[in-house]
Amino acid sequence: MAGTDTQNLATTDGPVIILIDPQMPENIGACARAMLNCGLTQLRLVRPRDGWPHEKAEANSAGALALMPPVQVFETLGDAAADLTTLYATTARPRDLVKTVFTADSAMAEANTRTQAGEKTGILFGGERAGLTTEDIARADAIISIPLNAGFASLNLGQAVLLVAYEWRKLQVTTPSKTLPTGKSEKATAQLRDDLYARLEDELAARGFFRTPEMRPSVVRNIVTMFNRADLTDQEVQTLHGIISILTTPRTK
Amino acid sequence: MAGTDTQNLATTDGPVIILIDPQMPENIGACARAMLNCGLTQLRLVRPRDGWPHEKAEANSAGALALMPPVQVFETLGDAAADLTTLYATTARPRDLVKTVFTADSAMAEANTRTQAGEKTGILFGGERAGLTTEDIARADAIISIPLNAGFASLNLGQAVLLVAYEWRKLQVTTPSKTLPTGKSEKATAQLRDDLYARLEDELAARGFFRTPEMRPSVVRNIVTMFNRADLTDQEVQTLHGIISILTTPRTK
Numbered sequence: 001m002a003g004t005d006t007q008n009l010a011t012t013d014g015p016v017i018i019l020i021d022p023q024m025p026e027n028i029g030a031c032a033r034a035m036l037n038c039g040l041t042q043l044r045l046v047r048p049r050d051g052w053p054h055e056k057a058e059a060n061s062a063g064a065l066a067l068m069p070p071v072q073v074f075e076t077l078g079d080a081a082a083d084l085t086t087l088y089a090t091t092a093r094p095r096d097l098v099k100t101v102f103t104a105d106s107a108m109a110e111a112n113t114r115t116q117a118g119e120k121t122g123i124l125f126g127g128e129r130a131g132l133t134t135e136d137i138a139r140a141d142a143i144i145s146i147p148l149n150a151g152f153a154s155l156n157l158g159q160a161v162l163l164v165a166y167e168w169r170k171l172q173v174t175t176p177s178k179t180l181p182t183g184k185s186e187k188a189t190a191q192l193r194d195d196l197y198a199r200l201e202d203e204l205a206a207r208g209f210f211r212t213p214e215m216r217p218s219v220v221r222n223i224v225t226m227f228n229r230a231d232l233t234d235q236e237v238q239t240l241h242g243i244i245s246i247l248t249t250p251r252t253k
Numbered sequence: 254m255a256g257t258d259t260q261n262l263a264t265t266d267g268p269v270i271i272l273i274d275p276q277m278p279e280n281i282g283a284c285a286r287a288m289l290n291c292g293l294t295q296l297r298l299v300r301p302r303d304g305w306p307h308e309k310a311e312a313n314s315a316g317a318l319a320l321m322p323p324v325q326v327f328e329t330l331g332d333a334a335a336d337l338t339t340l341y342a343t344t345a346r347p348r349d350l351v352k353t354v355f356t357a358d359s360a361m362a363e364a365n366t367r368t369q370a371g372e373k374t375g376i377l378f379g380g381e382r383a384g385l386t387t388e389d390i391a392r393a394d395a396i397i398s399i400p401l402n403a404g405f406a407s408l409n410l411g412q413a414v415l416l417v418a419y420e421w422r423k424l425q426v427t428t429p430s431k432t433l434p435t436g437k438s439e440k441a442t443a444q445l446r447d448d449l450y451a452r453l454e455d456e457l458a459a460r461g462f463f464r465t466p467e468m469r470p471s472v473v474r475n476i477v478t479m480f481n482r483a484d485l486t487d488q489e490v491q492t493l494h495g496i497i498s499i500l501t502t503p504r505t506k
Contacts, residue, residue, distance in 0.1 A: 008404035010402050010403055037405055098488075101431070147422070148291060150263055154290075154315060179354045181354060236351070
């Protein structure tokens with residue numbers, strides 16, 4: 001499986017995912033895959049329609065179910081949540097309940113704080129057809145509502161689990177938001193770049209590129225600005241030197 | 254379709270999604286659904302394996318394809334991207350290219366800034382089997398790499414599109430991260446709550462709840478603290494008054 005490397009399997013002791021009345025085993029598999037993508041591994045099912053285990057779930061999990069602890073199956077939400085201290089219910093439809101509504105990221109920030117304090121949290125997802133009942137939602141401590149396109153908000157089960165698990169994942173990693181990997185080379189020093197620009201200016205001037213002496217400084221500034229915007233590496237500065245060398249040589253054919 | 258309400262269909266003039274060599278039409282449908290969930294509507298395909306249009310894509314889009322402008326099909330990435338000013342390539346595998354790598358959220362923040370400045374951006378996704386070629390990636394202005402579980406990072410196409418589109422969506426809405434919808438009632442004033450607590454304390458004292466006068470203040474403080482943590486509404490204060498009234502009445506059966 002491309003992208004699977006069990007040596008690097010990184011899981012976190014995060015929220016338990018509880019699917020209530022899930023219908024299609026394929027969707028349960030997709031949920032497992034999305035969970036493991038994001039380092040979550042504890043999946044519980046309440047009354048899965050087609051029973052458990054199911055080969056279509058295995059197939060659609062892309063190997064995730066085999067790498068996770070066994071999925072647990074329960075008859076009631078009460079049983080499935082018995083050992084959990086805080087429950088979040090995911091729903092797109094507001095109900096007539098006075099209950100805190102979180103976005104997915106703020107809910108996971110809260111769940112993360114609770115987990116670090118030793119709590120064990122759970123996230124409830126309803127079945128494909130009807131979602132969570134109002135009773136299930138009443139039982140939860142808070143609601144997670146993902147602010148999607150109000151005119152087209154219906155997510156499938158695997159995608160709903162993915163978005164919440166992804167917000168959990170983002171809190172577990174400290175990936176810089178923007179990097180420039182330079183491999184074996186390094187960002188070119190100002191000196192290296194200045195030498196390149198001086199040589200280029202010289203070669204241009206020797207061929208009459210600058211129409212008047214007055215315009216020369218501003219044209220050079222613009223060329224330097226263009227190249228500096230490219231965040232050149234030392235390797236790339238050498239490549240540009242090579243390009244100048246070859247362009248200043250007569251064509252051989 | 255539950256969750257579909259074309260009166261409220263909110264779309265944004267955001268990035269174009271370009272799928273290169275997509276294989277399964279079902280996955281193209283899932284991408285369209287994920288896009289419209291997040292308010293994106295411009296989908297372009299480069300060499301879709303099974304041709305276009307395709308009924309399996311329609312079926313798996315949950316109605317999204319019918320609500321979006323027609324999908325455009327191209328023979329090359331060059332053609333598909335001809336009118337775009339900035340391209341982002343999504344990939345989990347680092348290549349030997351000195352190119353900026355963004356997380357999905359920071360890439361969409363940049364794309365949002367560019368869009369507001371009048372640019373037209375595009376996001377490239379590779380086919381199911383091999384992802385983007387290094388050549389496709391070289392052509393892009395920057396890379397998007399989603400920091401998933403390194404040991405299990407393989408996302409399906411629809412899920413990859415969903416995560417990037419979701420980060421776009423988050424920038425388009427100003428949903429508060431935490432709200433407490435109180436419906437027809439309102440958060441109870443301090444006065445309303447103080448009256449309730451005073452009545453409760455009185456009823457408790459009249460029945461010998463406080464073992465010693467010394468402990469009374471701290472027990473009352475703890476009870477008040479517990480109720481205040483619940484963010485009571487005026488309706489709920491009335492319910493609690495009703496509970497006190499009935500509990501102080503003898504059982505009738």
